[in-house]
Amino acid sequence: MSVASLSDFLLQRVTRAGASRTGKRAASSSNLTQLQQLPMNRQIYQLIREAILAQTLPVGLQLPSSRDLATELGMSRNTVTFAYEQLLAEGYLETRAGAGTFVADTAPDQIPESIERNTPLTDPSGKSELSARGAMLVRKAGVSDKQWGAFMPGVPDVTQFPHKVWSRLQNKYWRGNRSDMLTYGPGAGYAALREEIAEYLRLARSVNCNASQILITNGIHQSLDTVVKLLGEHGDSAWVEDPCYWGTRSVLNSLGIDTVPIPVDQEGMRMRLANLRRPPRFICTTPSHQYPLGMVMSLSRRRMLLEYAATHKVWIIEDDYDSEFRYGGRPLASLQGMDIHNRVLYMGTFSKIMFPGLRIGFLVVPESLAEAFGTGLAELYRSGQVFLQAALADFMAEGHFSSHIRKMRVLYAERLQILLQAIEHHFGNKLTITGGEAGLHLTLLLPPHCNDKLICEEARQRGIIVRPLSTYYMSPKSARCGLLLGYASVPSDEIATAFGKLAGVIKKHLD
Numbered sequence: 001m002s003v004a005s006l007s008d009f010l011l012q013r014v015t016r017a018g019a020s021r022t023g024k025r026a027a028s029s030s031n032l033t034q035l036q037q038l039p040m041n042r043q044i045y046q047l048i049r050e051a052i053l054a055q056t057l058p059v060g061l062q063l064p065s066s067r068d069l070a071t072e073l074g075m076s077r078n079t080v081t082f083a084y085e086q087l088l089a090e091g092y093l094e095t096r097a098g099a100g101t102f103v104a105d106t107a108p109d110q111i112p113e114s115i116e117r118n119t120p121l122t123d124p125s126g127k128s129e130l131s132a133r134g135a136m137l138v139r140k141a142g143v144s145d146k147q148w149g150a151f152m153p154g155v156p157d158v159t160q161f162p163h164k165v166w167s168r169l170q171n172k173y174w175r176g177n178r179s180d181m182l183t184y185g186p187g188a189g190y191a192a193l194r195e196e197i198a199e200y201l202r203l204a205r206s207v208n209c210n211a212s213q214i215l216i217t218n219g220i221h222q223s224l225d226t227v228v229k230l231l232g233e234h235g236d237s238a239w240v241e242d243p244c245y246w247g248t249r250s251v252l253n254s255l256g257i258d259t260v261p262i263p264v265d266q267e268g269m270r271m272r273l274a275n276l277r278r279p280p281r282f283i284c285t286t287p288s289h290q291y292p293l294g295m296v297m298s299l300s301r302r303r304m305l306l307e308y309a310a311t312h313k314v315w316i317i318e319d320d321y322d323s324e325f326r327y328g329g330r331p332l333a334s335l336q337g338m339d340i341h342n343r344v345l346y347m348g349t350f351s352k353i354m355f356p357g358l359r360i361g362f363l364v365v366p367e368s369l370a371e372a373f374g375t376g377l378a379e380l381y382r383s384g385q386v387f388l389q390a391a392l393a394d395f396m397a398e399g400h401f402s403s404h405i406r407k408m409r410v411l412y413a414e415r416l417q418i419l420l421q422a423i424e425h426h427f428g429n430k431l432t433i434t435g436g437e438a439g440l441h442l443t444l445l446l447p448p449h450c451n452d453k454l455i456c457e458e459a460r461q462r463g464i465i466v467r468p469l470s471t472y473y474m475s476p477k478s479a480r481c482g483l484l485l486g487y488a489s490v491p492s493d494e495i496a497t498a499f500g501k502l503a504g505v506i507k508k509h510l511d
């Protein structure tokens with residue numbers, strides 16, 4: 001029997017009045033196709049349930065006995081009994097002792113008279129169902145659906161990750177069947193990992209910290225979110241670099257923080273007098289490697305920021321997302337390490353060194369805030385994935401972390417050189433390159449008459465992913481035209497060909 005005829009039959013049989021009277025079915029036609037896929041007992045259950053919800057079967061109506069219905073349908077009684085029992089359990093049907101099975105009263109509770117019943121609480125078009133900040137978040141979203149391919153910025157070469165070592169370490173914790181690996185994690189994170197991170201940060205980034213100040217998060221987005229929730233109020237302001245990482249802007253705005261764009265020059269953030277007169281609650285900065293332009297904040301600018309933060313009780317949020325990859329000279333020390341007034345919150349991530357899908361990052365807070373942050377983090381997010389944190393702690397302790405950084409630094413430096421040569425080959429020194437000394441991407445500046453968004457669209461049609469620099473700016477007036485090119489994840493022997501395709505698109509727009 002097809003679902004449509006089952007639907008008609010059920011309705012006729014159950015109401016005894018005949019479906020043709022109303023022309024209704026027990027299920028809408030769009031649902032009939034979906035129903036067809038289900039086992040017969042689920043079909044009967046769904047058809048009766050929908051008819052009750054649509055009030056086609058009125059409250060109090062008696063249903064035929066499961067035995068009768070099964071006989072008439074030519075099915076086993078179990079099939080019908082299953083459907084009835086499910087409907088009874090969910091409250092759509094009720095049994096009356098000795099009398100049979102009836103449609104139960106499932107009318108919705110009354111909405112108080114004081115609320116107008118006919119006024120929809122939301123716009124049925126769906127558009128305005130988002131809050132103002134939700135709508136802004138979606139409208140200005142910077143996140144990309146593509147995460148792999150030449151020249152996707154910010155992506156490490158995950159194919160080079162030592163999978164075997166990692167799976168050995170992870171298996172060790174799985175094999176143990178340990179309850180502490182599978183329950184919620186400690187608020188601030190797995191102790192051994194916090195120790196490893198503290199040691200690494202002290203040595204490699206001159207961060208002034210001990211393990212108690214380290215909090216494990218699921219990345220920089222969550223670290224920033226936590227800092228702002230615990231130290232900020234709705235309506236506070238934050239200075240952000242202009243241009244900046246889209247994630248910073250989105251997280252801040254979604255928490256009701258007013259973002260104030262601060263232009264950057266060769267020395268980093270350049271505040272105007274008008275800015276300095278109005279101290280913000282937060283200063284968000286990428287001093288070791290400005291994102292996305294790549295400059296390093298000068299010592300004098302760093303000292304000025306720290307002094308200003310101490311005087312005006314401002315929190316500096318330092319995003320140190322990729323400093324491990326510096327291809328000339330020693331990596332620069334962190335801003336946090338220069339701070340003697342405890343005004344810096346330092347954020348780091350394993351996304352670039354390990355792999356982005358790991359979703360582990362860390363936050364370093366002043367000692368006086370450490371306990372509160374541990375509680376706050378657990379209260380907000382109930383941390384977990386302890387087995388990953390444990391494996392990562394071993395990965396660091398056994399030296400794989402440092403050797404992976406060393407290996408990748410050599411590989412990325414080689415890829416950077418190949419890309420620089422390809423750029424020179426096609427454009428000589430006609431185009432300016434910024435940020436080519438560190439990180440996983442560089443920025444190719446284009447003349448102001450170019451439309452970088454259009455170039456990116458055309459490149460995408462040729463299978464090349466690049467991101468338009470202008471979209472990273474908050475103030476349209478200062479927006480520069482250019483392209484962000486990630487080279488780290490592109491195999492060395494594919495860089496020249498891929499760039500050749502991109503160069504073809506760029507040349508068309510330069511003329």
Ligand SMILES: Cc1ncc(COP(=O)(O)O)c(C=O)c1O
Pocket residue numbers: 154218219220221222245247286291319321348349350351356360361
């Ligand atoms: C400046 C900057 N901060 C933060 C992140 C993201 O870090 P996470 O993956 O830990 O959220 C990125 C990623 O590209 C970035 O470029």
